[in-house]
Amino acid sequence: MTKFIVRRLSWMILVLLVVSIITFIFMHAVPGGPFTLERPLPPATLEQLQIRYGLHLSLPEQYINYMTNLIVPVVTRGRLDPASRSDYLINFPLPFSDELVFRWMDFGPSYKSTTRTVNDIFRENLPLSAQLGLQASIFAIALGLPLGVIAALRRNTFYDYFGMGIAIFGVSIPVIISAPILQYVIGVQLGWLPLSGWGKPSQMILPVVTLGFSQSAVIARVTRASMLQVLNEDFVRTAHAKGLRERQVVVGHVLKNALIPVVTVIGPMLAFLITGSFIVETIFAIPGMGRFFVVSLFGRDYSVIMGSILLLATLVVLANTLVDVAYAWLDPRIRYY
Amino acid sequence: MHSKNLWYVTLIVLLIALTTGLTQAQDDATIQLSGGPGDPQSIDPQQGINMRDWYLLNLLFPGLVSLDEESNQLEPGFVSSWEVSEDGLTTTFHLLEGIPWVRYNAETGEVEQVMDDMGNPRIVTAHDVVYGFRRALHPETGTFSAFMLAPLVAGGEAFNAGESDGSDLGVQAIDDFTFSVTAPISVGYALPLYSLMSARPSPAWAIEEFGNRWIEPENIQTFGPYALKDWVHEDSMTFVRNPHWPGSDGYAQARAAEIVFRFLDQGVSLREYEAGNLDTVSVPTDQIPRLKADPELSQELTLSPGACSFVLGFHTNKAPFDNVHIRRAFSYAIDRELFVDTVLQGAGIPARWITPPSIYLAPTPETDPDVGIAYDPMKADEELAAGLDSLGLASVDELPPITVYFRDSENENTRAQFFQVIWEDELGIRVELAPQDVTTYWSRAIEDAGPIHFAGWCPDYNDANNFLRDQYLSGGQYNYGKYASAAFDDLVNAAQAESDADTRRELYRQAENQIVVDDAAIVPISWGVVPTLTKLNLTRTFVPSSLQAFWKWEKTSE
Amino acid sequence: MDQTDQIKGLEVHQERSLWWDALVRLSRNRAAVTGAIIILVILIAAVFAPMIAPKGFDEANLRAPFAIPLWISRVFPNLKPMEEGGYTLINNEYPLGADKLGRDVFSRILYGARVSLLVAFIGPTVALILGTIIGVTSGFLGGGVDNAIMRIADVMYAFPTLLFIILMLVYFRNSFRESSPGTFIFALGRLDASIGGLLFVFIGIGITSWMGNGRLARGQVLSIRQTEYIAAARALGASTPRILFRHVMPNILGPMIIAETLAIPAYISYEAFLSFIGLGVLPPTPSWGGMIAEGAQYIQNYPYLTVFPALALFIVMFAFNFLGDGLRDALDPRMRGVD
Secondary structure: OHHHHHHHHHHHHHHHHHHHHHHHHHHHHOOOOOOOOOOOOOHHHHHHHHHHOOOOOOHHHHHHHHHHHHHOOEEEEOOOOHHHHOOOOEEEEOOOOOOEEEEEOOOOEOOOOOOOEHHHHHHHOHHHHHHHHHHHHHHHHHHHHHHHHHHHHOOOOHHHHHHHHHHHHHHHOOHHHHHHHHHHHHHHHOOOOOOOOOOOHHHHHHHHHHHHHHHHHHHHHHHHHHHHHHHOOHHHHHHHHOOOOHHHHHHHHHHHHHHHHHHHHHHHHHHHHHOOOHHHHHHOOOOOOHHHHHHHHHHOOHHHHHHHHHHHHHHHHHHHHHHHHHHHHHOOOOOOO | OHHHHHHHHHHHHHHHHHHOOOOOOOOOOEEEEEOOOOOOOOOOOOOOOOHHHHHHHHHHOOOOEEEOOOOOOEEEOOEEEEEEOOOOOEEEEEEOOOOEOEEEEOOOOEEEEOEOOOOOEOEOOHHHHHHHHHHHHOHHHOOOOHHHHHHHOOOHHHHHOOOOOOOOOOEEEEEOOEEEEEOOOOOOOHHHHHOOOOOOOOOHHHHHHHHHHHHOOOOOOEOOOEEEEEEEOOOEEEEEEOOOOOOOOOOOOOOOOEEEEEOOOHHHHHHHHHOOOOOEEEOOHHHHHHHHHOOOHHHHEEEEEEEEEEEEEEOOOOOOOOOHHHHHHHHHOOOHHHHHHHOOOOOEEEOOOOOOOOOOOOOOOOOOOOOOOOOOHHHHHHHHHHHHHHHOOOOHHHOOOOEEEEEOOHHHHHHHHHHHHHHHHHHOOOOEEEEEOHHHHHHHHHHHOOOEEEEEEOOOOOOHHHHHHHHHOOOOOOOOOOOOOHHHHHHHHHHHHOOOHHHHHHHHHHHHHHHHHHOOOEEEEEEEEEEEEEOOOEEOOOOOOOOOOHHHOEEOOO | OOHHHHHHHHHHHHHOOHHHHHHHHHHHOHHHHHHHHHHHHHHHHHHOHHHHOOOOOOOOOOOOOOEEOHHHHHHOOOOOEHHHOOOEEEOOOOOOOEOOOOOEHHHHHHHHHHHHHHHHHHHHHHHHHHHHHHHHHHHHHOHHHHHHHHHHHHHHHHOOHHHHHHHHHHHHHHHHHHOOOOOHHHHHHHHHHHOOOOHHHHHHHHHHHHHHHHHHHHHHHHHHHOOHHHHHHHHOOOOHHHHHHHHHHHHHHHHHHHHHHHHHHHHHHHHHHHHHHOOOOOOOOOOHHHHHHHHHOOOOOOOHHHHHHHHHHHHHHHHHHHHHHHHHHHHOHHHOOOO
8 A cells, every 4th residue: 555655656756747848848839928018028128038037048958947946955054034935835944053944846936926936826825725625625525425325315306306406507507607696696786795805704605605516516416326326236235135224325335335436526626626716716806826827828927837737737646646545445346556 | 314414404504694794894094996806017116017017006106207187287206396408308307305215014003214224214315216217227127118218318228238337327316316317319208208117216225135025015115105015915905105205296195094906807896896895996898888777886987088099900011901992991991989889888989090189299089170080981982992903803802811810808809800790791801800819919919910900009108109109110119010101200200309299299190190091001999988986985086097196085984 | 146147147138239228228218318309409400500590690780789679678677678767778689689799699599509519529529438448448457558548647637628728729829820821730720710719629628538537437447347247257258348348338338428418518618718718719609608708797787698508508408417317327237127
C-alpha cells in the first residue's frame, strides 16, 4: 500500500512535467503576449519590459528558468518580511539560526499586477476558492448521495421520480443562469441574503448552493445507477436471505459496493471545485482563484497560466491517487499492480 | 430512510433561516461604488495602464492642473499658478507650499504625515515632480503613456528610447516649490499632457525602500484628497479622506469620509445597487427601458455625456476598401439613429464625425451642422455604383469576401450583427463575422487589421488632438487602417503647432471632414452617453471621462 | 441454481442475441420510449428547421428589438406593454418573442437545436467510444499497459477540458485568419465556420473527456474481473474478446450511459460558458448554450430570452435521461425479469 502510494506520487512528478511542457508550448503558440494592450506599447518600452521579465530569451531558456525557480529550493539570509515572502510560496525560518530562511517554489510574477506574484495569488486567493469548493462538495454529497440512494431503493416510485427530477433539473440549468436568478430573487427581491462577497456565513450560502446543487445532481444520478446495479448482485440476495435487516444490507453491503463509481466521480470533482469556478466567483464577486484560470488565458499572463494549470494538475493527480486507494478500501478484491 | 430524508430538509431550512436577515449594515459616511471585476493593474502613477487605474490613483496623486467638467477651463491641481514662456516652450509651475506626504496608520485609524529620517514631515516638492517625470520617461519603468509625454519634454524621446542618460531632460526643480518643464515644440495641449497620470509626483524614498510593493496599503505614501486605507486584492479598495490635503480649485478637499470600490462585474453591480448596497452604478444599455418604466429607478437614472467615441475603420490598402467610393457607400449605408435606438437603447448620440462634442475644440452639432457624414441610402447606392464601376465589376457579388474582425464580447457581438444586417439590407453585401479573443485581436490589429475593424477611443487628455492626430496621422501606431492622407496630416500638424483656439477648432473641423467624408477612411457611428443610476441621497458630479471628481461627492442621510 | 447453471443459462440467452433482447426490453419501458420520441421529434425539427421555422434565424427586424407577443407579457408580470406603463414592445408575429435585433426566438431555438444536438451527440459518443475501448483494455490487460494508459489519462485529466478548448479555439481561430485558400488549415476553417465555429469544441471534448469513462470502465472491469462468474467463464474456456463483449460490456455500459447522459448538459454548458467568456458559436448562428449565456444578462429585464432556450434544454435533458435509464436497464443482464 505505502509502496503503491509512493510509486504513484513519483509518477505524479513526471505527469506534472509533461503537463508543464504542453501548457508552456501551447500558451506561447497563441498570438499576443502579456504586454499586448489595446494601446500598443512603444517598441523600446516593450523591449525593456520583456528584458525585465526574461521574456526576451528563447523559449527553452524561459522554460528552464521557470522550472528552476520553481523546483530549486534556496536558503536566504535576512528577515522574513511581506515583500520577500511574496517571492516564494514556501518560506520558513530555519530552526538553528534566526537569520536563515528556507524558501521553495517561486511561481513567478503576475504580469497583470505590478505588486503581486503568483505566490501571493496562491496564498491569498486560493484558500477562498478552497473554502467555497469544499463547502460546495459537502453540500453536493450531502444532497446527492441520499437522493440517489433513496431513488434506487424506492425505484419507480414517487421518491425516485421526484429525486431524479431534481437531479435532472440541477444538472440541466447552467450555473450561468442559476447564479444570477438566485442572486436576483433571493438577494434583491426577497432581500434574504447578501448578494456577493465572501467571508460571512450568510454570504456563503448562495454560491455554495449554486455550485453544490449542480454537482449534487451528478452524484445522485451516479449513486442511483450504481446502487441499482449492486442491489441485484447475488451477495445482496444472499444477505437478504440470511435474514439481515434492510438497513444492515443497504449500509453494510450495498452502499459500500455502490460507492466505487461515485468515488470515481467525486475525486476529480473535488479537485476542480477547490481550485474555483470562474462563473460562480465572477457573479458572486468572490476573490478566489477560479477567475485567474480564464482571465490569465485571455491576458496571456504566462506565469499565472502555468501556475494555475500546474496547481489543478497536482490536485487532480492527487485526487485520482486517493480514488485508487478508496477503491481498495471499498473493494478488497482489487489488487494493486 | 424517511426520517433521514426529513433530517436533511430540516437542516437546510434551518441553515437558511439562521442566516436570514444578516445583510450588511451600511455606513452613512461611506460611499459604496463598483470598480469593475478583478484587481486594478497598478495604482503606481507610472505603472497604471487602464482607466480604472487612473481614476483610482487620481484620488491619491493629483496632477499639476485639472480640467473642470463644467467650465472646460484648466484649474490648478497641487500648484498655485503657472506661466508659459514667450516662445511657448517652457512652462513654470509654482507648487502649493507645505502639502504633506501622508499614509494611513491602521493602528490609530488616522491618516498621518510621513516623517523623513530626521523626523521632519515630508513635503511635496518640485524634486518629487521631477522624479515623477523622470521615472515616467525612464525606459526601464515601462510606463505605458510615456510615448505621449516624451515628445513634449526636451530630450524626452531620446531618453525614453534608451538613447541618452537623461541628463539633458527638460524638467527642472528651480527651487523646492518651483518646477519647470521645457518642450522641444510648442503645442496647444501641453498643459493637459503635463497632467497625465504618469507625470505625477511620486515618493522616491518609498519606491526605493519597498520596490514593487510600495503601493500596498502598508507602504504607500500619497498626498491627494484621499489616502489608501485598505486593498483586499481582487475584492475591494477603501479610500479614506486625507485631512492634510489643503484643497485646490482642481482638487477640492474631500467631502465623504470614505469611498469603497468593490471589484464587481457589471451585472452584479446593478443587482447590488437594486438591493441598496451601492450608491451609484453605471448600467448596461439594455436595462434602460426597464429603468425608465420603473417609477422609482427612473428617478435615479441619469444619461450623461461620455468622452468616448465608437467608429469603424477600413483598411485603406485592402480590397475592396482601397476604393474610396466603396468606403463611402459602406459609411452612408449606416443608419446611426437606428443604431443608437436599437443597439444602444438610446444611450448614445449618432456621430457624424470622430471627436465627441464634449472634447475640447471638437466640432459640435449646434455650431457645425454641415460637418461630417450621415445616413443617406441614395448616396450609398450612388457611391456603390461608382465604386463598382471604377473597379470594373458588374455586381456586388464580384466583390472579394469581406470579413469583419472584432473582440468577442456581448456588446461587440451585437454591434457586428447589426452592421451585418444593415449592409445586407442597404447594399446587398453580406459580410462575414469573425470574433476573436481580445489579446489576439489587439496583437493582430497592429500588423494586420482586418478590412473593417471596430475602434473605440477614449481620450487620454481632453483635446481634439488626441482623437485625430494621435490616432490617424500617417504611420501612427494606432492607425490600424494604414490611413495615409497628406491633406489630413497637414491639417492636424498645423493645428498641433497653432496656439489660437479658434484657428485650431477650424483646422480640426476641416480634418474631420477630410477623414470621414472626403477620404471616408473612418466611419463615425456614435458618441458615448453613460447611463448611471444614483441613489437620491448621493450628491455627485458627472465628468464625461471616467476620471470622476470623487472628492466632490457627498452622501447625506435621509 | 449453482454457478455453472447460471453461466450456461447466460450462454443460451446470448445465442438469441443479447442486443436484440436489450432492444425488446427497451421498447417495453414507457419512459424510455417517451424520451426517444421526444428526441426524435426535436431531431426532426432541427433537420427540417428551414421548413418549420416561421422566420430565418438571422432575419432581423431592427425596429422591433425585444418585442414580445401579448401572452408573454401576461405570463411575466414585469413585462408590461408600453401602453400599460411598462416597457415592452408588443408584436404578436413572434410566438416566443424577439431578441435584441428583432430576431424570432422560436425560430432561433429550432435552428439552435442543430448545434446543440450536435454537441449533445458528438461529445458523448466520442467520449464513450474512446473511453470504453481504452478503459476496458487498460483494466483487463492490467500491468504495464494499464499503468501506461492510466498515466496518459492522468496527463490528459490534469488538463482542464475548458482551458484546453479555450487554448485550441484561440489558436485555431487565429490560424484560420492567417491561412490562404487551398491549404488544409483553410479547409478546416471553412468546415469550422459551417458548424458555427464549434469544430474545436468537439475535438476538445473528444480529446479531454474519454478519461472519465476510461476510469469508470477500468474501475468496473477491475471490480467485476474478480467476480465469480468471470472466473467461471474463464474456467469454461471463454476467450478474452468473448468475455469482454459478453460479460464485461453489458456490465459497464449501464453506468457509462448514465455518466454520458449526465455529461450532455455539461457539454452544452461548456458551450454556454464559452459564449459567456466570449468564445462561443460564431454569430449569427444560434445555439441553446449561446442563447442561454446571452440571455443571462437580460434576466432582470427580458427573462423570456433565457427561459425558453433553457426550457428546451430541460426537455431534451429529461428525454435523454429517461432514454439513458431505459438503455441502462435494458443492457443490464441482471435486470432481466425484474421489470
